[in-house]
Amino acid sequence: MTENSPFLSSHQQALALATLNERSREIFRQIVESYLTTGEPLGSRNLARILPMALSPASIRNVMSDLEHSGLIFAPHTSAGRLPTEQGLRFFVDAMMELGDVGQEEKTRIEAQMRAAASRHTFDSALAEASSLLSGISRGAGVVLTTKANVQLKHIEFVRLDPARALVVLVSVDGSVENRLVDLPPGLPAGALQEASNYLNARLQGRTLDTLRLDIEAGRQAMKREIDALTERLVDAGLATSVGPSEARQLIVRGQANLLDDLRAVEDLERIRLLFNDLETQKDVIELLSRAEGGDGVRIFIGSENKLFSLSGSSLIAAPFRDGDQKIVGVVGVIGPTRLNYARIVPMVDYTARVVSGLLERQR
Structure with a gap:
């Protein structure tokens, strides 16, 4: 879902998935899903309790060693459990993740709030509403990039x-x-x-x-x-x-404070400080979001896949929206930690982009 990814190509991902047997895939899946839910490492003893198959902690450790050798997981401390690497997250997102769906109630709420904002004020108000909605849904920062032209x-x-x-x-x-x-x-x-x-x-x-x-x-x-x-x-x-290139873009960011809600350690605070610096450097954020305009569908940028997030360890989920002539004119998205709930947020971002496109279509 990204271009010029420094990680596994689609062919390499297919080969890697083929080499993982059922228990390796399940152990890797549990480690990733635990990280996305809690942010904590998962060890062999806890894995043994939640796996759908009967495996001893020793057998699980052997599998974890193989996964670590493949670059998919790592141990943050000598005696700790395992966390997915950025490469492991990319592999999971592209090859293993099962996307959720946007419920009818959520669809109705998104459409109603954005239409109300557009009718009461201006289209820019609807874009700001889209950014706020995505921030509330994701508990990250909602971002919208558009061009005044x-x-x-x-x-x-x-x-x-x-x-x-x-x-x-x-x-x-x-x-x-x-x-x-x-x-x-x-x-x-x-x-x-x-x-x-x-x-x-x-x-x-x-x-x-x-x-x-x-x-x-x-x-x-x-x-x-x-x-x-x-x-x-x-x-x-x-x-x-x-x-002109210096003023052609408009960036809307909502919900930066959400990124402070789930701090777990001093290093998390430093990561958020770096991310805030990134968000204030609008030129770099705009450049990254502009890359998401390069193709159809949702784009996902994880951690150091982009220089903007190389220090803060953050991720971006973004989707382009179109005007009445079907020309891409902007991007909506979410910025947050690498342990974003990708399966839930990806379809939300995609649906919000389609609602924005619909509003532009009705303006013709």
């Missing part, structure tokens, strides 16, 4: 502030307003601002900045015949400032 626009206006600068006022279909500063080309005629506004507004028709920019680029020759070169530069400046 994909908001459907109702009106664009240029307002001159001084000879060298103008304010671009962007009014979206949902009523939200955004202001951006642009530099004006030297020698711009007095009427060029109004001319540029008229030109863009005549072509908006509820389009996003991305589609508007693409249409204008495709009709570049026609535009040159319609407006003079200075106004063309102004139009370009107005579009570019709204979709």
Whole structure:
């Protein structure tokens, strides 16, 4: 579910699963599921009590030794039980995990709360609600990444502030307003601002900045015949400032405090401190979430599979959402410890992404 994973490939996972006999798979499964539930190592004596097959602690230790040699589990202390490695978690998630389902009651609640937020306020409010919902469901941090260039626009206006600068006022279909500063080309005629506004507004028709920019680029020759070169530069400046790489992304994070609820040791506190630093470094979070836009379905990033979480030992579960033209325009997800309840959260993230897509579809 990740790209460029430093761990087992799909072929390697299939081979590894084939080499595990029934008791090895069951012991490995119990160790992983115990970790995901409690965060604690599981030892051979406790395993002997819960396994569905009769095995002595000595036999279990032999199997655990083989699993440890394969890189799937490790012993955090000399005399302790075993925990899954990041490679073991990846193997479990990709090859052994049985996904749960989103219950009808939960589906209804997610849809109702997000629709209410969208109808009362703006689509951004619905995205914030999605982040809060995922935070509450997962007991992690809910995150949403979207691009302001994909908001459907109702009106664009240029307002001159001084000879060298103008304010671009962007009014979206949902009523939200955004202001951006642009530099004006030297020698711009007095009427060029109004001319540029008229030109863009005549072509908006509820389009996003991305589609508007693409249409204008495709009709570049026609535009040159319609407006003079200075106004063309102004139009370009107005579009570019709204979709430039430094400000094109919007990150919403809710529920960071949830990550403090289950601290078990001093090292956990340090891990959370590092994760908070990661979340504050929005550029890196945005880069990671942008990777989740690269394909359909839910993406899972575990621990050091991504440099952002290499120190904090955290995981990200994320799914893209689409606009009415079926173009991927953002990502919803959950950030938390590596022992997230993947089987429950993966379908929740997937369903929330589909609800967001549905809201965008109805905005067309």
